[in-house]
Amino acid sequence: MSTKKILIITGDAGESYETLFAIHRFRESYYEPVIASNKVKRLNLVIHELEPGWDTYRERPGYCVPSDISFEDVNVSDYDGVLLIGGRAPEFLRHDMQVLRILKEFDQQEKWLFAICHGIQILTVAGLVKGKKVTCYEHVHSEAEAYGATYIRSEEAVRDGRLVTGQTWQSHPEFYRLVFECLEETAVQSSEKIETIVL
Numbered sequence: 001m002s003t004k005k006i007l008i009i010t011g012d013a014g015e016s017y018e019t020l021f022a023i024h025r026f027r028e029s030y031y032e033p034v035i036a037s038n039k040v041k042r043l044n045l046v047i048h049e050l051e052p053g054w055d056t057y058r059e060r061p062g063y064c065v066p067s068d069i070s071f072e073d074v075n076v077s078d079y080d081g082v083l084l085i086g087g088r089a090p091e092f093l094r095h096d097m098q099v100l101r102i103l104k105e106f107d108q109q110e111k112w113l114f115a116i117c118h119g120i121q122i123l124t125v126a127g128l129v130k131g132k133k134v135t136c137y138e139h140v141h142s143e144a145e146a147y148g149a150t151y152i153r154s155e156e157a158v159r160d161g162r163l164v165t166g167q168t169w170q171s172h173p174e175f176y177r178l179v180f181e182c183l184e185e186t187a188v189q190s191s192e193k194i195e196t197i198v199l
Contacts, residue, residue, distance in 0.1 A: 004183075004187075005033075005034055005080065006026050006031050006032070006033050006079060007036055007076075007079045008022055008033050008034065008036065008082075008083045008085060009082060009083070009084050009085065009093065009099060010035065010037060010043065010045075010067075010084075010087070010093075011037045011043060011093055012037075012045075013044070013045070013046050013088035013089050013091075014043060014045050014085045014086070014087040014088075014089040015045065015048055015085055015086045015089075015117060015118075016062025017047065017169045018085045018116055018169045018172075019035075019045055019063075020065070021169065022085065025172075025176055029183075031080070031183070034069060035066070035067045036068065036070065036071055036073075037067035037070065037071070038096065038098075039067070040068070040069060040070055041066070041067055042065075042066050043065050043067055044062075045062040045063050045065060045087065046059050046060065046061060046087055047059070047061070047062040048086075048087060071096065071099055072098060074098075076111070079111065080183060081106070081113065081186075082103065082113060082114065083114040083115070083119075083179075084113075084116070085116065086118035086137065086168070087118060088118070090119055091121065093122055094121050094126075100122075103122065103128060104126060104127075104128075107126075107128055107162075111162070112162050112179075112182050112183065113128060113162055113163045114165075114175075114179055115163075116166040116168070116169070116175055117136065117167065117169065118136070119136075119165075120134060120137075120140065121140055123163075124143050124144055124146075124149070125147075129147050129148060129163075130147060130149065131148055131149075132148075132150070133150045133152055133158055133160040134149045134158055134160065134163070135155055135157065135165050136166075136167060137167060137168055141153070155174075156171035156174035157175040158178075159178045159181075159182070164179055
């Protein structure tokens, strides 16, 4: 199995399609996705979909997926980056001190930070959006701006340094193009380091 790993943070009421798409897309590219939650358990995911005539999304039960590890067992140095899934899970995960610690360690180690939809709610509380250009689900953009970010409404996905954000699961094509551009940069840098050591 590949030693390249991506940490995926979610919990109960995480967005179902965003989670499954991430798992499959990373595996397709030979990354090992590792799902972390507050404890190792079966996670009950949800489906958020806009209905004709509704002013906001409707929530339905989605698929269930098992988490692989708990937050307390995360070793940040094992991963190339972290992905924050949307849905309702970020509402409570942003108040989990272990999650905030993990994200700050990723930032300190200069690793990739990826967030889609409501996932940005966790980054805001972690203090990692100040001075950054971001995008997210349109009805939480005021939270990002309140924490010092510049919200980009016109882009499905935005990269600012080591941070990549996406609006919703409908932004997957644009979001994952940026995600894998970032991961390719890491792969190139790692190859260059190995060549330098060999020489």
